[in-house]
Amino acid sequence: MRTRVFLLFCLLLSPAIARAADIEFNVGSMQDNISGGAVVPHDVLGGGNTVSGDPLDDDFSGNINTIADPLEGWNRLMFRFNDEMYIWVLQPTTNFYKAALPADIRGCVDNFFVNISAPLRMANSFLQGRFRDAGAELSRFVINSTLGVAGLADVAAIEFGINRRRADFGQTLGRYGVGGGMFICWPLLGPSTLRDSVGTVVDTLATPTTYINKNVTETITINAVQMVNKMSVSPDIYDQLKKTSLDPYVAMRQGYIDFRRATIDAAKRTPTEKKP
Amino acid sequence: MKNFVIFLLFLLFLAAPAVAAVGPTDTLKPTLDRLTAVLSDASLKGGAHKAERRAKIMATIKEVFNFQEMSRRILGPAWNEIGAVEQSNFTSQMTKLLENVYIGRLEEYSGQKIQFVGERIKGDRAQVSTELDYQGKPIPLSYIMDNSAGRWMVYDINIEGVSLVRNYMEQFSSILRTDKYPGLIKMIEAKNREYAAGGGGQ
Numbered sequence: 435m436r437t438r439v440f441l442l443f444c445l446l447l448s449p450a451i452a453r454a455a456d457i458e459f460n461v462g463s464m465q466d467n468i469s470g471g472a473v474v475p476h477d478v479l480g481g482g483n484t485v486s487g488d489p490l491d492d493d494f495s496g497n498i499n500t501i502a503d504p505l506e507g508w509n510r511l512m513f514r515f516n517d518e519m520y521i522w523v524l525q526p527t528t529n530f531y532k533a534a535l536p537a538d539i540r541g542c543v544d545n546f547f548v549n550i551s552a553p554l555r556m557a558n559s560f561l562q563g564r565f566r567d568a569g570a571e572l573s574r575f576v577i578n579s580t581l582g583v584a585g586l587a588d589v590a591a592i593e594f595g596i597n598r599r600r601a602d603f604g605q606t607l608g609r610y611g612v613g614g615g616m617f618i619c620w621p622l623l624g625p626s627t628l629r630d631s632v633g634t635v636v637d638t639l640a641t642p643t644t645y646i647n648k649n650v651t652e653t654i655t656i657n658a659v660q661m662v663n664k665m666s667v668s669p670d671i672y673d674q675l676k677k678t679s680l681d682p683y684v685a686m687r688q689g690y691i692d693f694r695r696a697t698i699d700a701a702k703r704t705p706t707e708k709k710p
Numbered sequence: 711m712k713n714f715v716i717f718l719l720f721l722l723f724l725a726a727p728a729v730a731a732v733g734p735t736d737t738l739k740p741t742l743d744r745l746t747a748v749l750s751d752a753s754l755k756g757g758a759h760k761a762e763r764r765a766k767i768m769a770t771i772k773e774v775f776n777f778q779e780m781s782r783r784i785l786g787p788a789w790n791e792i793g794a795v796e797q798s799n800f801t802s803q804m805t806k807l808l809e810n811v812y813i814g815r816l817e818e819y820s821g822q823k824i825q826f827v828g829e830r831i832k833g834d835r836a837q838v839s840t841e842l843d844y845q846g847k848p849i850p851l852s853y854i855m856d857n858s859a860g861r862w863m864v865y866d867i868n869i870e871g872v873s874l875v876r877n878y879m880e881q882f883s884s885i886l887r888t889d890k891y892p893g894l895i896k897m898i899e900a901k902n903r904e905y906a907a908g909g910g911g912q
Contacts, residue, residue: 489854489868490835492876678811680897681881688880689872696871 488699501691502616509619513683516624520672527658528665535666542586543663548598549578549585550642557640558601562609562701567599574598600697603640604633608698617687625690734836734855735829737862741774742824742840749816767813768805776863777805779856783865784878788886796891803898810905812867812874834858837868 503509532540552575559568574590582589590596607629608614615628626634643656679685745767748754754763781797781804782789789797825848828839836855841848854866854873866875885894 488832489852489866489871489873490830490832490837492866492873674815679877679881680894680901681884684881684884685877688877692872692876693870699871 501687502614503687504616505618509617509687510683512619512621513686515621516619517676517682519622524662524665528662531662532666537667540663540666543659544667545578545582545588546585547660547663548588549575549582552578553642554637554640555599555601558603558606558637559599561606562601564599564601564701567601570596571599571601601701602633603636604630604694605697605701607633608694609701614691614694617691619683619687625686627691627694630694732862733829734831734838734853734857734862735826738774738838738853738855738864739826741770744770745816746824763817764809764813768809771813774855774862774864776856776865777801777808779863779865780804780808780875783875784882786879786883788882788891792891796895800895800898803895803902806902807898807905808874810902814905836862 552571556568556571556575559565559571573594574596577590577594577596578585578588581587581593588598591598604627612629614630618626618628618631620626620631623634643660675685675689676682748763748766748770751763753759754766778801781801784804785792785800789800792800823843825841826838827841827850828837830837830839834857836857838853838855840851840853842851843849850870852868853864854868855862856865857863866873868874882894885897889897
């Protein structure tokens with residue numbers, strides 16, 4: 435029984451970690467950002483927040499503390515726990531890993547994990563009504579799985595200019611008006627909201643790596659490799675956040691909420707934007 | 711003589727709309743180009759030239775960055791309560807902090823070109839989207855600008871929906887509740903000293 439609970443916990447780790455470390459940047463979403471027309475203000479957090487996602491509408495006034503965070507005390511504790519884990523476990527491991535493997539190979543490993551979750555992004559794009567993006571993810575999956583040798587090379591982006599689309603189930607829920615609910619900082623998984631936590635569970639159940647693992651050790655290994663590899667190829671956002679902020683917890687919370695809002699706004703705009 | 715005056719007036723009329731018509735990207739681009747030039751200047755590289763390099767960068771960037779406006783927005787309602795003297799002190803401390811945060815970051819990407827990928831204008835505000843290259847991955851960086859004073863000036867930086875100004879504003883409002891303004895300014899000063907001591911950045 436205990437093993438099963440532990441296994442479930444480990445399963446929970448995989449895409450969430452990928453996403454937590456995945457606050458990276460791609461061109462596609464930025465283009466959404468630019469070409470977007472009128473953005474309908476919406477209640478992102480279900481907590482009376484009326485700030486629209488458009489930075490040009492933000493007056494920075496009267497909207498202070500709109501993030502629902504009733505568990506702040508607990509969340510801050512988890513934030514500290516994650517920080518210790520980061521400093522004492524994750525960062526040293528990543529540094530060792532970086533030194534052991536050249537950047538090219540780490541890039542291939544990253545491509546591999548990105549590729550096996552392509553069907554997930556395709557399904558979510560489809561559910562969101564972003565049919566072009568769903569098609570793009572399908573093309574990417576087919577091209578990279580074949581020409582890209584089982585996803586080790588991102589041929590679709592390099593040769594065909596089809597960049598990765600961002601799509602997850604939390605975004606799908608947000609796309610149809612589900613508010614984020616309260617903010618939660620999970621141990622090891624990092625920042626999330628109620629909505630995004632549900633999204634993470636659903637995405638995990640739909641990820642191939644959830645099913646190919648035969649035992650606990652393999653599950654942990656795959657998730658750990660994915661997490662460490664992701665960190666080794668991403669900008670050191672977390673370090674920067676700690677270094678530049680006066681209250682890293684608030685900075686992270688605000689950053690996460692803003693980033694998710696932008697992601698969902700982009701998803702809302704996509705279907706209308708393509709048809710002039 | 712009269713003709714000459716008319717000619718001058720005529721020139722003025724020609725010039726005036728030309729000045730007013732400078733768009734957000736056209737205002738920002740020359741400054742960022744100069745900034746990249748300073749950043750990739752070999753004679754200014756390294757820790758030994760940090761003070762000189764930073765001075766040049768700040769002089770350049772102040773042409774389009776409205777640090778007072780940024781500071782006002784970051785402090786929120788408390789701005790009006792602290793008085794003019796403290797406002798200017800807060801602005802200078804905040805300018806120093808933003809310099810450490812923003813320039814410190816740019817210095818790591820030195821030598822790489824800034825790509826201008828888009829511009830969007832909405833009334834007196836504009837978003838100029840740029841991309842920096844990080845190990846082959848484009849990092850989108852948007853400059854949010856305001857034209858209410860007749861010249862496009864940057865008052866916020868936005869990365870993937872994450873606003874620099876709002877992020878600090880939320881942090882500060884949480885600090886203001888417990889430590890009030892004197893506590894906050896002490897923390898900012900301490901952070902700047904940390905940067906100066908080499909704790910943050912090179």
